[in-house]
Amino acid sequence: MAGPAQVRVQQAAFDLGAESVAFAAAAPGAGAVVTFTGIVRDGGGTLSVMEIEHYPGMTESAIAGIVAEARARWSLLGALVIHRHGRLGPGEMIMMVATAAPHRADAFAAAEFLMDYLKSRAPFWKKEIGVDGAEWVAARDEDEAALRRW
Amino acid sequence: MIDVIYFAWVRERIGLPRERLETEAATVADLVAELSAREERYQRAFSDCAALRVALDQKLADFDASLAGVREVAFFPPMTGG
Numbered sequence: 204m205a206g207p208a209q210v211r212v213q214q215a216a217f218d219l220g221a222e223s224v225a226f227a228a229a230a231p232g233a234g235a236v237v238t239f240t241g242i243v244r245d246g247g248g249t250l251s252v253m254e255i256e257h258y259p260g261m262t263e264s265a266i267a268g269i270v271a272e273a274r275a276r277w278s279l280l281g282a283l284v285i286h287r288h289g290r291l292g293p294g295e296m297i298m299m300v301a302t303a304a305p306h307r308a309d310a311f312a313a314a315e316f317l318m319d320y321l322k323s324r325a326p327f328w329k330k331e332i333g334v335d336g337a338e339w340v341a342a343r344d345e346d347e348a349a350l351r352r353w
Numbered sequence: 354m355i356d357v358i359y360f361a362w363v364r365e366r367i368g369l370p371r372e373r374l375e376t377e378a379a380t381v382a383d384l385v386a387e388l389s390a391r392e393e394r395y396q397r398a399f400s401d402c403a404a405l406r407v408a409l410d411q412k413l414a415d416f417d418a419s420l421a422g423v424r425e426v427a428f429f430p431p432m433t434g435g
Contacts, residue, residue, distance in 0.1 A: 241435055256360055256361055258358070258360060258408070258411070258427060258429070260411055261408060261411035261412075261427070264411060297435075298435065318435055321434045322433070322434055324413075324432060325432060325434040325435075326429065327432055327434035327435075328429065328432065328433055329433045330361070339361055339362050339430065339433075340433045341430075341431075341433075342432065
């Protein structure tokens with residue numbers, strides 16, 4: 204399959220604009236680029252810090268597997284996943300997904316597929332640390348159910 | 354010898370991120386039973402295996418999977434990425 208596939212698991216912040224522009228530039232021939240960005244919610248003012256733990260090694264291989272599956276299903280010219288770990292504050296960007304395809308339907312579908320699988324099949328765990336204490340974020344049944352549509 | 358790694362609240366309940374074990378357990382379920390019998394903190398972490406996931410050599414697996422040839426076992430709650 205043509206075009207770059209990139210997976211980055213990092214603590215550092217990323218520049219959404221620069222990443223999006225560079226990604227689009229690296230997918231010549233694309234008629235559509237879709238990007239999704241996940242942001243730490245502030246929990247109505249109760250969240251101080253979101254702590255994201257991951258499984259180094261498995262995280263990268265699990266995401267690479269999900270990206271490979273997306274590329275097998277849709278006609279993609281490129282795919283990018285950046286996912287952060289460590290301590291993030293409200294409003295910070297946690298992750299981004301970008302897909303490039305000749306037409307938008309494939310780019311949208313692949314981006315949604317990547318998001319659904321990253322939620323439930325990439326080894327990250329979120330802990331919300333707030334004014335009332337700390338709590339691990341529980342997996343939601345809807346997120347698991349979302350996988351069944353693919 | 355097998356490396357056993359714990360994440361998120363499993364790590365917190367057991368009180369350590371990883372350990373190296375000598376075990377005769379044939380399957381993941383056998384290993385869980387062996388660990389649970391060791392100390393109460395393990396029993397607390399493994400009290401509801403339906404709430405847990407397991408990976409063998411960094412690939413998701415089932416609790417009835419064999420440990421033959423496996424070097425690394427990881428226990429963790431359902432993942433919450435994205």
